[in-house]
Amino acid sequence: MPVDVPLIERKQREARRRIVAAAEELFAARGFAAVSVSDIAERAEVGRTTFFRHFGDKQEVVFAREQELLDLLAAETLETDGPDDRSASAALRALEPVLLCLCERMTADLDGYRRHVRLVEDHPELGAREGVKMQVVTERLTDLLVAQGWAGGTATFAAEIALACYRTARRTSPDPATLVAATRTAIHHALGLGTR
Amino acid sequence: MPVDVPLIERKQREARRRIVAAAEELFAARGFAAVSVSDIAERAEVGRTTFFRHFGDKQEVVFAREQELLDLLAAETLETDGPDDRSASAALRALEPVLLCLCERMTADLDGYRRHVRLVEDHPELGAREGVKMQVVTERLTDLLVAQGWAGGTATFAAEIALACYRTARRTSPDPATLVAATRTAIHHALGLGTR
Numbered sequence: 001m002p003v004d005v006p007l008i009e010r011k012q013r014e015a016r017r018r019i020v021a022a023a024e025e026l027f028a029a030r031g032f033a034a035v036s037v038s039d040i041a042e043r044a045e046v047g048r049t050t051f052f053r054h055f056g057d058k059q060e061v062v063f064a065r066e067q068e069l070l071d072l073l074a075a076e077t078l079e080t081d082g083p084d085d086r087s088a089s090a091a092l093r094a095l096e097p098v099l100l101c102l103c104e105r106m107t108a109d110l111d112g113y114r115r116h117v118r119l120v121e122d123h124p125e126l127g128a129r130e131g132v133k134m135q136v137v138t139e140r141l142t143d144l145l146v147a148q149g150w151a152g153g154t155a156t157f158a159a160e161i162a163l164a165c166y167r168t169a170r171r172t173s174p175d176p177a178t179l180v181a182a183t184r185t186a187i188h189h190a191l192g193l194g195t196r
Numbered sequence: 197m198p199v200d201v202p203l204i205e206r207k208q209r210e211a212r213r214r215i216v217a218a219a220e221e222l223f224a225a226r227g228f229a230a231v232s233v234s235d236i237a238e239r240a241e242v243g244r245t246t247f248f249r250h251f252g253d254k255q256e257v258v259f260a261r262e263q264e265l266l267d268l269l270a271a272e273t274l275e276t277d278g279p280d281d282r283s284a285s286a287a288l289r290a291l292e293p294v295l296l297c298l299c300e301r302m303t304a305d306l307d308g309y310r311r312h313v314r315l316v317e318d319h320p321e322l323g324a325r326e327g328v329k330m331q332v333v334t335e336r337l338t339d340l341l342v343a344q345g346w347a348g349g350t351a352t353f354a355a356e357i358a359l360a361c362y363r364t365a366r367r368t369s370p371d372p373a374t375l376v377a378a379t380r381t382a383i384h385h386a387l388g389l390g391t392r
Contacts, residue, residue: 089389124328131327132320138363157364157385164360167334168353189353193285195390 016054016064018044023061028115032062032123059129062119065112066133069102073140078148086150089191091158094148095141096187099162102137103169103183107176114176138163161190212250212260214240219257224311228258228319255325258315261308262329265298269336274344282346285387287354290344291337292383295358298333299365299379303372310372334359357386 005013022044026035037058041051055061078094107113120126138159145155169182201209218240222231233254237247251257274290303309316322334355341351365378 088385092389125324127331128321128324128328131331132324135323135327153364153368156367157360157382160360160364160367161357161386161389164353164356168349168356171352171356172349186353189284190357190386190389192390193288193357193386194388 012054015044015046015050019046019051019054020061020064023058024112024115027062027119032058032119032126059126062116062126063129063133065106065116066130069105070133070136070140073098073102073137073144076144078144080148086154088154088158088161091145091150091154092161092187092191094145095158095162096184098141098144099166099187100180100184103166103180107179110176117176134163134167162187165190208250211240211242211246215242215247215250216257216260219254220308220311223258223315228254228315228322255322258312258322259325259329261302261312262326265301266329266332266336269294269298269333269340272340274340276344282350284350284354284357287341287346287350288357288383288387290341291354291358292380294337294340295362295383296376296380299362299376303375306372313372330359330363358383361386 019040023035023040026039026043035058037048037051040058040061041048044051055064060067076098078098080090080094082090120130138156141159141162142152142155145158146152150158165186166183168186169179173179173182215236219231219236222235222239231254233244233247236254236257237244240247251260256263272294274294276286276290278286316326337355337358338348338351341354342348346354361382362379364382365375369375369378
């Protein structure tokens, strides 16, 4: 049986979807700099007020997918090694499936992800915005660990190391099809750092 | 014997120093948003052209010190464990003294560093700019490792882990007086990840 979503929420989701699709088409056709919020709203057939109900500015639309994943992240739970192991290594092992799942979802639409990466690389202000999003991811991962009983300092450390693994994968594997595997490899390298 | 710096270079350095000092005074007195490039140039007694010869925009002045450290970083050399060990652990050990030296220099003027941190925290656009600077630090550290014979992937990984340690220290030790010690501790935790 389909979940019963109230009409107003369905309409809002539909408007958001149309805004994202319109922005992508316009960015691809004219380039990011040449597109205004008004252009996007017009093509999506929504008012500017509706645009700003969903997104703070034009840049934010570029990270619509990341934001949805961030919202999902808040509801994640971690599987832990055991009730007693609250070491940094156990924290990193607990984050691994969550981080890989994020990478999988981000690259589920490979062409869309490639367009996104190109857009961010071509515009320094979008690169800066992406850095801020990564900071938010780190904070959410830290919160997940703290909720499972890790000490704040250990949780912060493990979350930063997890993000370092993701960044390594992004920099060393330009092909998004290998992002998940490269992130997994980097995490395993991190977990073996002291042993080599 | 003092090093003989050509007159034109001495004048340029002096102009840069005056711009940075003027910007700091104005930001402290009026707040970052209320200060324009013209205000800074006027107080520093230089023309706007001179301002833009040294800095791309008003935000860049906030990171003047970071930029100088970045320029120094390019000239660093690494002390390595031995001619043969090109593992990720050895890479992180080689980066440790360089990273700690950067932290020391950044926090040498504790009050100045505290003002800087407060300014960056209060202005999201400066936070984003700082993220970009950190990305550049990571790339420079990667280059240092590659120059010493590390493989590109291992170098990228070790540099990202090193920066993760610095970020951990920044987030867990709000007192800049402890930044060096906290970064060192995080690096040692990273080097012990596989052993616990």
